[in-house]
Amino acid sequence: MDRRTIWINFILRKPDPMTFKAFILALALSFGVPWLLIIVVPYGKMRNLEAVHFEMDSDGRDEVYVPRRSGRITTGSAVYGANGCYVCHTQLIRASYAGSELGRPDWAGFRIKDENGVTINTARETTPYDYVGESFAHVGIMRVGPDLSNVAGRIRGYLEDPLTKADTPENWLYLHLYNSSLKTRTFNNVTGCPSQAHLFEERVVRGQGSPEAVPGISKEGVEILPTGDARALVSYLLSLRKDDAVPYSINYSREKKKAE
Amino acid sequence: MGSDSDSQTKLHDDMELRARIDRSLRHPVMFFFASGAAWLAVALILGFISSYQSHDTRFLSGVGFLNYGRVYPAHLNVLIYGWGCQAAFGLIVWLMARLSRKECTCPGVILTAGHIWNFGVLAGMLGILWGYGSGKPWMEFPSAIWPLFLVSYFFITVWSFIQFRCSEPGKTYVAQWYLLAALFWFPWVYLTAHLFVFVFNGHPVMAAGVNAWFKYALIFLFFTPVALGTSYYLAPKVTGRPVYSYPLALFGFWALAIIGPWAGMQKLAGGPLPQFMPYVGAAATVLILIPALAVGVNILMTLRGHESQVVASPSLRFTIAGIASFLILGLVGMGLNTPAALKMTQFSLTGYGFEILAIYGFFSMCAFGGIYFIVPRVTRREWLSRRFIGWHFWLTIYGIATVVVCSIMGGLFHGAAQEAYNSAWQDAAKISYAYTVGTTVAWGFILFGSLFFLLHLLLMWARLGRRSQHPTLLQGEHHGESPHGPEDDLDKLHTAEA
Numbered sequence: 001m002d003r004r005t006i007w008i009n010f011i012l013r014k015p016d017p018m019t020f021k022a023f024i025l026a027l028a029l030s031f032g033v034p035w036l037l038i039i040v041v042p043y044g045k046m047r048n049l050e051a052v053h054f055e056m057d058s059d060g061r062d063e064v065y066v067p068r069r070s071g072r073i074t075t076g077s078a079v080y081g082a083n084g085c086y087v088c089h090t091q092l093i094r095a096s097y098a099g100s101e102l103g104r105p106d107w108a109g110f111r112i113k114d115e116n117g118v119t120i121n122t123a124r125e126t127t128p129y130d131y132v133g134e135s136f137a138h139v140g141i142m143r144v145g146p147d148l149s150n151v152a153g154r155i156r157g158y159l160e161d162p163l164t165k166a167d168t169p170e171n172w173l174y175l176h177l178y179n180s181s182l183k184t185r186t187f188n189n190v191t192g193c194p195s196q197a198h199l200f201e202e203r204v205v206r207g208q209g210s211p212e213a214v215p216g217i218s219k220e221g222v223e224i225l226p227t228g229d230a231r232a233l234v235s236y237l238l239s240l241r242k243d244d245a246v247p248y249s250i251n252y253s254r255e256k257k258k259a260e
Numbered sequence: 261m262g263s264d265s266d267s268q269t270k271l272h273d274d275m276e277l278r279a280r281i282d283r284s285l286r287h288p289v290m291f292f293f294a295s296g297a298a299w300l301a302v303a304l305i306l307g308f309i310s311s312y313q314s315h316d317t318r319f320l321s322g323v324g325f326l327n328y329g330r331v332y333p334a335h336l337n338v339l340i341y342g343w344g345c346q347a348a349f350g351l352i353v354w355l356m357a358r359l360s361r362k363e364c365t366c367p368g369v370i371l372t373a374g375h376i377w378n379f380g381v382l383a384g385m386l387g388i389l390w391g392y393g394s395g396k397p398w399m400e401f402p403s404a405i406w407p408l409f410l411v412s413y414f415f416i417t418v419w420s421f422i423q424f425r426c427s428e429p430g431k432t433y434v435a436q437w438y439l440l441a442a443l444f445w446f447p448w449v450y451l452t453a454h455l456f457v458f459v460f461n462g463h464p465v466m467a468a469g470v471n472a473w474f475k476y477a478l479i480f481l482f483f484t485p486v487a488l489g490t491s492y493y494l495a496p497k498v499t500g501r502p503v504y505s506y507p508l509a510l511f512g513f514w515a516l517a518i519i520g521p522w523a524g525m526q527k528l529a530g531g532p533l534p535q536f537m538p539y540v541g542a543a544a545t546v547l548i549l550i551p552a553l554a555v556g557v558n559i560l561m562t563l564r565g566h567e568s569q570v571v572a573s574p575s576l577r578f579t580i581a582g583i584a585s586f587l588i589l590g591l592v593g594m595g596l597n598t599p600a601a602l603k604m605t606q607f608s609l610t611g612y613g614f615e616i617l618a619i620y621g622f623f624s625m626c627a628f629g630g631i632y633f634i635v636p637r638v639t640r641r642e643w644l645s646r647r648f649i650g651w652h653f654w655l656t657i658y659g660i661a662t663v664v665v666c667s668i669m670g671g672l673f674h675g676a677a678q679e680a681y682n683s684a685w686q687d688a689a690k691i692s693y694a695y696t697v698g699t700t701v702a703w704g705f706i707l708f709g710s711l712f713f714l715l716h717l718l719l720m721w722a723r724l725g726r727r728s729q730h731p732t733l734l735q736g737e738h739h740g741e742s743p744h745g746p747e748d749d750l751d752k753l754h755t756a757e758a
Contacts, residue, residue, distance in 0.1 A: 020425075023437075027444055027517060031481075034521040035452065038537050039470060043456055046463035046533065081395015084329020090607050098530025098538075099603050103681040128465055128532040136396055136457065136471070137464040139528060143607040143678055144314070144692075146685055194317040198324025198391075229391075 049128055058248035065129070065247050069239050073133035076236020079229045080138060083196060089148045090140030091240070093126045106154050107147055109243035122243035127250050130242040145193055152241040158183075165216040173234045174200075174214040174226055182216065199230035277361060278637075284363045285354055286638045288370040290721045292350030293631050295378050297714040299342025300624075302385070304707040306335035311700040315693055325389040333400040334388040336615070340398060340478070341409070342381040344619055347627040348486040349374070349416050352439050354634050355493055356420035359436050360427035366419060373415035380408045396457055396467075398475050406454045410447065417443050434509045438489030441517060445481040449474065465533050469525050476524030476541070479618045480548065484516065487586070487626035488555055491579050494629055495562045498576050499569060504561035512554030519547045527611075529602055542597040552590030559583050572733040574649045575633040581657060582625030589617050592668065604675025609692055613667025620706075621660045628652070628713070635717065636732075641725025643732035648712045650734055655709025662702035670695025 052065045080086065093101050093108045102108045102123050109123030126149060131137045140147075155169045165183055166172035175183045178200050180193040203210070205223050213223035226234070245251075312319045313328040320326045357364050364370070384401030387393065393400040421443055424436065453474035457467050496503050503509055522544035529538035560583065563570055570576045592614060596605045605611065632649065636642050643649060670692045677688035719725065726732070 023440075024444065026514075027441055030514070030517040031445065031448065031521045035448075038522065038525065038540060039452060039456065039473065042534055042537060043460070043462050043466045043470065046466045047461075049463065078395065082330075082391045082393045083327065084333055084393070084395070086395060086397070087329055087332050092528075092531050094530025094606075098599075099606065100679045100681045104685070125530070126532050128463065130532070131464040134464045135461070135467065137468040138395065139465075139468045139472075139531065140607065141397055141611065142609060144689065192317055194313065194328045195321050196327065197322070198327065 046128065052129075052247045052250055054247045055249070065250075067127075067129040067132045068244060069132055071235040071239035072232040073236055073239055074135070075232040076234075076239070077134045077136070077138065079199075079233040080236060081136070083199075083233075085148075086138045086140045088140075088142060088144035088193075089138075089146070090143050091126075091131075091137070091147065091149050092139050093124070093147065093149050093242070095125045101147060106157065107150060109150060110153050110157075122245075124243060124246065124251055126242060127246055129246070129250075133239075148237070148240050149242045150240065152238045153243065155238075167215070169238055170234055171215060173237055174224075174230065175216055177230060177233070178214065178217060178224060196230070199227055199233065201225045201227055277363075278358070281357050281361070281363050282638045282640075284365070284367055285357055286367075288364070288367045288374060289350045289354050289634065289638050291371055291374050292346045292353070293635065294714075294717050294721050295374070296343045296346035296350065297710070297717050299338055299346065299378075299381060300710055301707070301714055303335055303339035303343055304703060304710060306331050306338060308700065308703040308707055310335050311696060311703050315696040315700065325391070330389050330391065330393060333393055333397070334385050336398065337388065337400050338381065338385050339619060341384070341401070342378075344483060344623060344627075346374070346377065347624070347631070348442070348483065349377075350634070351486055351490050351627060351630045352417060352420055352443065354638070355435060355489065355630075356439055357423055359433055359439075359493070360420075360423040362423040362427055364419060364423075370416050370419065373412040376408060376412040377416070380405045380412065394458075396471050398478065399454065399457060399471065403454075403458045406450070406458070410451060410454075413447065413450070417446075433493070434503055434506070434513070435489040435493040437513050438485040438492060441513070442482055442485040442489065445477075445485070449477040449481055453477070465528070465531065469528055469533055469537065472527035473524035473541070475527075475615070476545070477521060479615070479623075480516065480520035480523055483619060483623040484520070484586075487582060487623045488512075488516075490626050490630040491555075491559055491583055494575050494579050494633055495559050498573055498633070499563060499566040501562065501566075504558050504564075508554055508558045512551045512558060515554060516548075516551040519544050519551065523548065526597055526602060527606065529606055542599070542602055545593045545597045549590035549594050552586050556583055556587040556590075572735045574643070574646075574653070574732070574734055575629045577653060577734065578625050578629035578632060581653075582622050582627075582629060585617060585621035585625060585660075589614075589622055592617065596668075601672075604672060604679055606675075608671035608675035608678065609667045609695065610671030610675065613664045613671060616660070616667065617664045620656075621664060625656070625660075628656075631717070635720050636725065639720050639723055639725055641720060641723055642728045642730065644716065644719055644725055646732050646734050648716045649732070652709045652713045652716075653734075655705045655712075659702040659704075659706035659709065663699050663706070666695040666698040666702065670698075 054061050054063050054065060056062045096102050102125060107123075108125065109121060111119050111121050114120050130149070152169065155172050158164055158172060159166065159169065164172065166175055172183060176193065177196040179195045179197065200214070201224070202219075202222050203225055205213075205221055209223050210225060212225050214226060217224045309320060309326060310328055310331040313321075313331065317328065353364070353370065380401070384405045387402040387405070388400050392402045394403055399406070420439070424440065453470055456462065456470040457474075492503065492509070522540050524545075525533075525537040525541035526545065527538075527541075529542065531538070559579070563576065563580065566576075570580055595601060596610055596614065632643070674688060674692045674695075677683070677691050678685075680688075
């Protein structure tokens with residue numbers, strides 16, 4: 001037999017216990033290596049992320065960075081998932097080598113005036129600390145709607161528009177979720193944000209009406225009350241503002257500067 | 261004379277054995293195919309609704325549980341677990357029994373486990389629609405379902421493994437490598453992903469990374485090997501000639517095994533996790549073209565010179581379409597995952613096009629090929645209507661091509677507009693409108709086509725198929741020789757080759 005036939009015979013033969021073992025071993029190896037390298041080891045490493053510090057020579061102060069976030073994050077995040085908001089909305093500001101959203105106005109951060117009246121741009125990319133409090137980062141599938149990483153900041157901006165029917169960010173969001181064409185600041189058309197009316201309850205107005213009812217929805221004798229889910233969701237959405245100052249070592253924004 | 265009658269009896273024993281295997285598996289296999297096809301219809305209806313809503317959010321918006329954000333995940337999960345996995349189980353169970361030449365000794369257990377699986381899909385789908393979805397792509401079924409799936413998976417497939425181990429030593433077929441590998445990969449992938457996402461308490465970004473990896477692992481390490489195993493069985497079997505090249509088959513197999521497990525994390529490119537992970541994921545997806553080419557060339561060369569059979573045999577037609585989709589999947593995967601393209605495709609409609617191409621264009625077409633071959637054997641009846649098969653084929657082909665082209669093209673324009681950060685966001689949102697309308701129409705076609713398939717399959721299960729020696733062909737009259745090839749060909753050829 002020439003070498004080729006031996007080789008082919010070797011392949012074709014039903015593996016006796018030995019070569020069957022070799023087959024399984026090779027499978028285990030070819031799968032196990034990537035499994036360890038891109039799943040198990042990074043998972044273990046990221047589980048115990050070290051705290052990052054502001055440092056004197058680059059940040060001008062010396063302290064631990066504590067990501068700040070408040071609101072009903074765990075419940076809200078679950079409601080966000082259960083209603084499939086992640087299908088159309090992302091929550092990821094990519095580094096500039098991978099995407100351009102750092103340049104899009106009001107997505108990655110805002111132009112604000114600091115205490116000296118100087119305009120600064122708070123735009124920065126997402127850090128691992130931005131999802132604090134959640135068990136799963138809702139990175140998202142598609143961007144049918146805008147990225148929500150900094151939506152809480154944008155809504156505060158919308159409220160400054162005199163035509164806006166809502167007085168508080170919460171009410172703006174309730175209007176938006178109930179029926180996104182009710183609020184004024186929107187490009188709403190048929191392809192807008194789908195109504196989440198199932199997160200609200202309709203009730204006949206008794207007496208003065210409930211203080212909890214969402215103002216701005218006019219319906220004869222009926223008031224619209226957000227359910228617990230809607231409250232948690234809105235509280236979660238209002239915790240989405242990821243443009244706080246982070247230590248120089250994890251800040252990759254375009255305009256980052258060392259402290260003088 | 262003596263040896264002649266010897267081989268006669270051998271042939272007879274052979275036929276008997278095959279008939280016994282088929283009989284032992286009739287109910288489990290038909291159960292998986294029929295309930296799979298029924299779930300497919302459900303998945304397509306949900307796909308139609310969600311696609312319609314993506315260009316008109318008011319569609320059914322009064323019905324809370326039919327909200328886009330719930331229908332879309334329900335659509336994909338039912339497609340994957342209701343149809344995809346069950347079709348795969350039917351194929352694995354039958355092919356492994358035939359290739360190991362062992363009867364199934366416990367169809368009852370398989371059937372029970374299959375019922376549990378179906379219950380899981382039903383509960384999962386209702387869970388998503390009623391607002392208990394987990395919110396993790398492709399794992400949206402409420403988290404109580406996955407352990408159930410794993411247990412029922414074990415009782416469905418363990419017998420195939422045992423059959424393989426107990427079969428007489430001699431030859432293994434290429435198809436068996438793929439099916440064994442799928443049996444081996446699925447539980448590992450599925451368990452890993454669910455443990456890391458649902459059970460361990462890790463970093464949220466890493467959980468999302470594991471989730472992204474899971475999608476691709478399920479495609480490349482479960483649906484792909486099952487589809488390829490089926491094709492590597494059908495192509496030689498129906499044409500009656502051996503696989504074109506065994507070294508090439510071997511190369512294609514190990515290329516998939518080595519490249520496949522790395523893919524997936526490119527969904528998080530630019531995100532806050534170790535940078536090499538998304539890059540490796542993108543690179544692996546680009547490289548999938550290598551096994552795709554190896555398999556594509558091998559199968560097409562096996563079928564070369566048998567064009568008339570390819571045209572006439574429903575099984576081969578679907579198989580060819582599936583293999584062609586695999587090649588396209590490899591090319592598209594390469595095109596969409598280069599760094600420049602990834603920026604635009606990461607969060608646009610393209611991802612959906614890629615997934616549908618993999619699960620429907622590639623896997624499901626190969627699975628249909630297998631089903632059109634297997635069902636007449638286990639029911640001992642021939643398909644009733646060549647017209648039904650023809651309609652199923654053409655409606656599906658045109659529909660899938662439209663969905664994939666619309667999602668991928670629309671997604672590229674959508675993505676390019678998103679990247680143009682100086683123009684208003686609205687511009688990007690408007691661009692995809694026409695493409696989503698196209699997708700909706702196409703889902704309608706596919707749904708229509710697969711209703712023919714479902715109806716046909718149910719009639720066959722009820723044993724209302726034609727009683728005939730001649731298989732149902734798509735073209736020409738019935739010849740003396742079956743285009744499915746004589747039953748024992750494959751074995752003879754292998755023995756000759758080895």
